[in-house]
Amino acid sequence: MLTLCVFLKLPSFLARTLNSGTTGSPDLPDMNEVRSRLREIVGASTNWRDHVQAMQERKALYTLLPKRQEDLPPRRMKDSYLEVILPLGSQPEVREKYLNVHNSVRFGRILEDLDSLGVLICYTHTKQEMQPKSPLSIVTALVDKINLCKRIIYPDCDIKFTGNVSWVGKTSMEVKMHMLQLHDGDYSPVLDATFVMVARDPENKGPAFVNPLVPESPEEEEIFKQGELNKLKRIDFSTASLLKMAPTAEERNIIHDIFLNTLDTRTVSFRSRKLPPNSVWMEDTKLKGLQICHPQERNIFNRIFGGFLMRKAFELGWAIACSYGGSRPFIVSVDDIMFQRPVEIGSLLLLSGQVCYTEKNHIQVRVHTEVYDADTRDHHTTNIFHFTFISENEVPRVVPKTYGESMLYLDGKRHFTAVMKEI
Numbered sequence: 001m002l003t004l005c006v007f008l009k010l011p012s013f014l015a016r017t018l019n020s021g022t023t024g025s026p027d028l029p030d031m032n033e034v035r036s037r038l039r040e041i042v043g044a045s046t047n048w049r050d051h052v053q054a055m056q057e058r059k060a061l062y063t064l065l066p067k068r069q070e071d072l073p074p075r076r077m078k079d080s081y082l083e084v085i086l087p088l089g090s091q092p093e094v095r096e097k098y099l100n101v102h103n104s105v106r107f108g109r110i111l112e113d114l115d116s117l118g119v120l121i122c123y124t125h126t127k128q129e130m131q132p133k134s135p136l137s138i139v140t141a142l143v144d145k146i147n148l149c150k151r152i153i154y155p156d157c158d159i160k161f162t163g164n165v166s167w168v169g170k171t172s173m174e175v176k177m178h179m180l181q182l183h184d185g186d187y188s189p190v191l192d193a194t195f196v197m198v199a200r201d202p203e204n205k206g207p208a209f210v211n212p213l214v215p216e217s218p219e220e221e222e223i224f225k226q227g228e229l230n231k232l233k234r235i236d237f238s239t240a241s242l243l244k245m246a247p248t249a250e251e252r253n254i255i256h257d258i259f260l261n262t263l264d265t266r267t268v269s270f271r272s273r274k275l276p277p278n279s280v281w282m283e284d285t286k287l288k289g290l291q292i293c294h295p296q297e298r299n300i301f302n303r304i305f306g307g308f309l310m311r312k313a314f315e316l317g318w319a320i321a322c323s324y325g326g327s328r329p330f331i332v333s334v335d336d337i338m339f340q341r342p343v344e345i346g347s348l349l350l351l352s353g354q355v356c357y358t359e360k361n362h363i364q365v366r367v368h369t370e371v372y373d374a375d376t377r378d379h380h381t382t383n384i385f386h387f388t389f390i391s392e393n394e395v396p397r398v399v400p401k402t403y404g405e406s407m408l409y410l411d412g413k414r415h416f417t418a419v420m421k422e423i
Contacts, residue, residue: 028085028160030094031113034120041123043133044300051302058202061135064128065201069170069209072126077164077213077220080125084117086159089182095155105153107331108314110179110191112307115140117161118175118195125165125173126199126210137204140306141172142196143337144230147423150181150190151330151390158182159190167227168213172198174227194230204301204342237336237414242407254413255406262399279397280324282405285355287320293347304343309369309383310334316353317365317387324355324398325363325391332362333388333419341371341382348372350379357412358398363389364412386415 029037039046045054066072088095088105100106122138153159163177175195180187199208215221239245247255264272275281291312299305314334321329343349353367367385372378400406 028083030085030087031116034084034113034116038116038120038123038300041120041134042137042300044302051298055203055302058133058135061133061202064131064135066209069212072209072211074212074214075125075165076216077166077223078216080121081164082117082121082124082162084113084161086113086161088154089156089158092156099155102328103155105155105159106311107153107318108311110153111146111310111314111334112305113161114146114177114179114193114195115305115307115310117163117177118193118197121163121165121175121177122173122197122199122210125168125213135202136208136210137200137202137301138197139200139204139301139342140195140339141198142234142339143310143334144174144194144196144234145336145419145422146191146193146334147419148191148331148333149423153190154181154183160187163193165213166194166223167230168210169231171207171209172196173210173213174230176223237418242411247407247410251410251413255400255410258399258406258409262401273401275399276397279399280355282354282356282398282400282409285320285324285398287316287323287353289316289351291349291351293343293345293349295345298345302345304345304347304349306339309343309349310337310385312349313351313353313367313369313383313385314387316351317367317385318389320353320355320365320367321363321387321389321391325361325389325393325395327392329363329389329391331387332390333423335386335388335415335419337383337385339383341380343371343382348374349382353385354408355398356408357416358395359416361391361394362416363391363395364416365389366408366412386412388416388419 043054043057045051086094088098098105098109118140119138123134126134126136158181160180161177162180163175165173166176167174173196175197177193177195179190181190199210200206201208213224215224261276262273264274289312293304297304297308318329348371349369350372351367351369353365355363356366357364365387367387368381369383370379370381400409
């Protein structure tokens with residue numbers, strides 16, 4: 001059972017805010033205001049036909065870029081701290097967009113909101129008082145992790161998002177966000193999210209420096225150090241990738257045991273395989289989708305909004321987990337979403353997903369997205385998503401058949417193990 005929610009210890013000024021109940025909630029900005037503020041900061045056009053001119057105007061902002069990080073004033077964690085309300089309870093007209101068929105909140109919509117809020121937090125950290133428009137193009141580079149501690153997000157109770165910059169490099173920022181929902185007069189935790197954002201020049205063509213972050217207390221020092229550790233963990237995880245390194249001895253034994261358990265003993269042949277009881281071949285868990293990328297789904301830089309990509313990938317992943325487990329699945333964790341390349345307006349986005357690992361009633365789903373260029377017929381990977389679901393009942397064991405599927409199985413096991421350690 002998933003009952004425990006683990007959050008990193010917050011600085012005292014944040015902890016006081018999170019425990020303040022409903023105080024001040026009616027005055028908090030909502031997600032529409034977040035997105036309007038982002039357009040103002042960047043100078044983005046609200047009309048698609050004017051986007052070219054708006055982007056041309058951003059070229060003049062190059063002169064505002066600092067030559068060195070040392071030229072920028074340092075910032076504190078509380079300087080970027082934001083609270084945003086999602087008034088599902090107090091404004092019923094908002095619910096329709098967020099409602100799913102099970103009368104709970106669509107998690108894909110929450111992913112979109114987290115992505116927008118994370119960008120605004122970073123713009124708040126880098127804001128220069130004398131500059132109405134920011135010369136920076138801040139984009140999501142990585143969703144490090146999103147861990148949930150509640151299965152159900154209620155559609156008729158207000159939600160509050162909070163977050164701040166928790167670590168800063170030269171051109172990148174780690175953002176920690178929390179989502180809480182109002183119950184009986186108090187906000188209780190729902191999820192904990194860590195995103196990594198990068199700053200680029202006005203045309204989003206090259207890196208740009210961001211303000212350094214100065215911790216003010218031992219608590220903040222610990223949070224900042226955790227950001228450094230998170231960066232090192234990501235490097236280690238990437239270095240040990242099965243696309244670069246052979247499986248460990250223990251992992252090779254796991255795959256060999258699976259191979260032996262699927263051999264047909266009647267034929268004594270390496271080619272003859274049979275499915276063990278209560279199992280499903282991995283190749284039979286696949287689902288695919290296609291999305292035409294219309295201007296409506298663009299971000300403030302006139303590429304496809306990263307939150308939209310996450311929502312579409314999650315919904316495909318949920319459908320895979322639902323069909324595999326035979327019952328309603330609940331999201332436990334999202335981790336290691338790397339935005340490898342932007343998706344242009346007009347692209348054909350191909351999504352393909354499959355179950356890659358199972359354990360008891362947990363289902364690990366991997367969704368791969370790529371863009372297809374109809375002129376060149378080339379395919380380019382844009383994202384790989386990892387979702388951990390929990391089903392109401394124990395699920396069949398997924399079984400790889402080929403070497404490639406075996407690597408997907410081991411990769412899924414690694415992600416699942418890392419998630420279980422977190423929660």
